[in-house]
Amino acid sequence: MDDRDLQYQKYKAILENYLEEQSEQTLYKGQQFSRKMIEQKISPEEAVSLHVSVLEELFPDIPEQLKNSYDFLLEMMIGYGFAYREHQSLRSRQQQLESEIEIAANMQQTLLAGDKPEVPNLDIGAISKPAQKMSGDYYHFVQDENDCVSVAIADVIGKGIPAALCMSMIKYTMDSAPEQRMQPGAVLENLNRVVEQNVDPNMFITMFYGLYDPRVHSFYYAGAGHEPGFFYDAEKDEFEELFTRGLVLGVSKKTSYQEYQRVLNGNDMVIMLSDGVTECRSTNGFIERDEIVALIRKYIHLSAQEIVEEVYRELERLQEFELRDDFTLVILRREV
Amino acid sequence: MNLQIKQEDHENTHHLHIGGEIDAYTAPQLREALLPLTGKEGHETLVHLSDVNYMDSTGLGVFVGALKSSKEHGSSLKLTGMTSRVQRLFEITGLDEVIDIEDVKGGSK
Incomplete structure (x- = not known):
C-alpha cells in the first residue's frame, strides 16, 4: 500500500x-x-x-x-x-529574509561596536538601544595618542535596514579622514558632501560631533541638525542646552558648520543624545527635555555609565517597555 | 493614528491641508500627495500644518524630498501654520533656513 x-x-x-x-x-x-x-x-x-x-x-x-x-x-x-x-x-x-536580516544585524553590531575608551580623569558613559533589529542610531569614540577623545553621535532618519546601511557609510567616511578629527566643523562638512551625493532624496542624517582635549580641558563641538545635548555646570549645579546651529547632513551641498567650545571644570558633564530620547512618548504624552534632565539629576551621584543605564531603564518603563525609536545617550564627565 | 489630507487647487496654486500624525507609517501617504505637485514647473504648493499634532523625522524627510523636487522642477513650496512642537523640529534640524516657512503671525521668514 x-x-x-x-x-x-x-x-x-x-x-x-x-x-x-x-x-x-x-x-x-x-x-x-x-x-x-x-x-x-x-x-x-x-x-x-x-x-x-x-x-x-x-x-x-x-x-x-x-x-x-x-x-x-x-x-x-x-x-x-x-x-x-x-x-x-x-x-x-520570509524565513529566508529574516535570517538574512539577523545576519546583517550581527554584522552591524560588529561594524559599529564602539568601544568606550579609557581616558585618565574622564568618566564616560554610553548606551544605544535599537527599536528594531537594526539601529539607525550610531555613536563612535576615537581616542588618539594625546588622549584626545572624539565622539560622534548620529541618527539616520528612517529605521531598519536602509538606515543601518547609511550608518556604515558614515563610519567609513569618518575612518578615512583621521587628520580632520580635531576640527568638528570640517568633519561635518566632509560628511555632508558624502551623504548629499549618496542618499535617497527623502533621507537625511543628524549628527553631533565633539572632541575633548584633556590637556586644556576643552570640549570642541559642532552639530548638523541634531537634537541639542546638555552641558552640566557642576559649580552652579545647572544644566544648559548645548546648542548648535547647522543643517542636517544630506540636504544641501554647500553647508558650513559652526564650531563651539566649552571648558570643562571638575565634575562638569557633556550630555549627548538622540531624538529617540526626547521624541519618546509615554501614555501621558511626550517625554519633555526637562524630564530627561530631572532623571539625570536623580542619578548624578553615580558613574557616567550607571547614569545612562538608569535613565534608559526609567524611560523604558515609562514607555511600557516598547521603544518606538532608537535610543542613544552618551555622557562625558571630567573627574577632579 | 491617521493622516488626513485635503487638497484644494486654484489654477497653479495647490493647498494641502494636513491633519493628524506624520510618522513612518503615514509618511508615504503624504509623499504621494506632495511630490506630484512639487514636480510641476511654475506651480506653487502651500502645505497647511496647523492640524498636525505629531511629526517625526520621517515626516521631515518627506519635506526634504519635496524641497529637492521643487528645486529640480522649478516649482515653489511653502509650509504654513505649524504648531510650536513641529516648528521646533524644523529649527533643530536647520531646515527652517532652507525651506520657506510662513510664520503663524504672517509673513515669510
Whole structure:
C-alpha cells in the first residue's frame, strides 16, 4: 500500500466513524488528520477530492446531482489551493529574509561596536538601544595618542535596514579622514558632501560631533541638525542646552558648520543624545527635555555609565517597555 | 493614528491641508500627495500644518524630498501654520533656513 492508499483508508475510517456517531473524539481525530495533511503539503482541492472519492465508495448510489455539485466544489477549491501555495512560498521566503536580516544585524553590531575608551580623569558613559533589529542610531569614540577623545553621535532618519546601511557609510567616511578629527566643523562638512551625493532624496542624517582635549580641558563641538545635548555646570549645579546651529547632513551641498567650545571644570558633564530620547512618548504624552534632565539629576551621584543605564531603564518603563525609536545617550564627565 | 489630507487647487496654486500624525507609517501617504505637485514647473504648493499634532523625522524627510523636487522642477513650496512642537523640529534640524516657512503671525521668514 502506498502513502496515498494509506491516507485514503485512514480518512475513510475516520469519516465512517463520524457518520456512525457524531462524537467530539472523532472530530478531534479529523483535526489531527488535517494537520498531517497540511504537513504533507496536501492542497485544499486534493482534500476535497479525497472526501469525494471516499463518499462515492461509501455511498455508491448518491444522486447524480450531488455528484456534480462535488465537481463544482472542487473547481471552487482550486482558487484556494493557489492562494495556499502562494502563502507557503511567501512564508519560506520570509524565513529566508529574516535570517538574512539577523545576519546583517550581527554584522552591524560588529561594524559599529564602539568601544568606550579609557581616558585618565574622564568618566564616560554610553548606551544605544535599537527599536528594531537594526539601529539607525550610531555613536563612535576615537581616542588618539594625546588622549584626545572624539565622539560622534548620529541618527539616520528612517529605521531598519536602509538606515543601518547609511550608518556604515558614515563610519567609513569618518575612518578615512583621521587628520580632520580635531576640527568638528570640517568633519561635518566632509560628511555632508558624502551623504548629499549618496542618499535617497527623502533621507537625511543628524549628527553631533565633539572632541575633548584633556590637556586644556576643552570640549570642541559642532552639530548638523541634531537634537541639542546638555552641558552640566557642576559649580552652579545647572544644566544648559548645548546648542548648535547647522543643517542636517544630506540636504544641501554647500553647508558650513559652526564650531563651539566649552571648558570643562571638575565634575562638569557633556550630555549627548538622540531624538529617540526626547521624541519618546509615554501614555501621558511626550517625554519633555526637562524630564530627561530631572532623571539625570536623580542619578548624578553615580558613574557616567550607571547614569545612562538608569535613565534608559526609567524611560523604558515609562514607555511600557516598547521603544518606538532608537535610543542613544552618551555622557562625558571630567573627574577632579 | 491617521493622516488626513485635503487638497484644494486654484489654477497653479495647490493647498494641502494636513491633519493628524506624520510618522513612518503615514509618511508615504503624504509623499504621494506632495511630490506630484512639487514636480510641476511654475506651480506653487502651500502645505497647511496647523492640524498636525505629531511629526517625526520621517515626516521631515518627506519635506526634504519635496524641497529637492521643487528645486529640480522649478516649482515653489511653502509650509504654513505649524504648531510650536513641529516648528521646533524644523529649527533643530536647520531646515527652517532652507525651506520657506510662513510664520503663524504672517509673513515669510
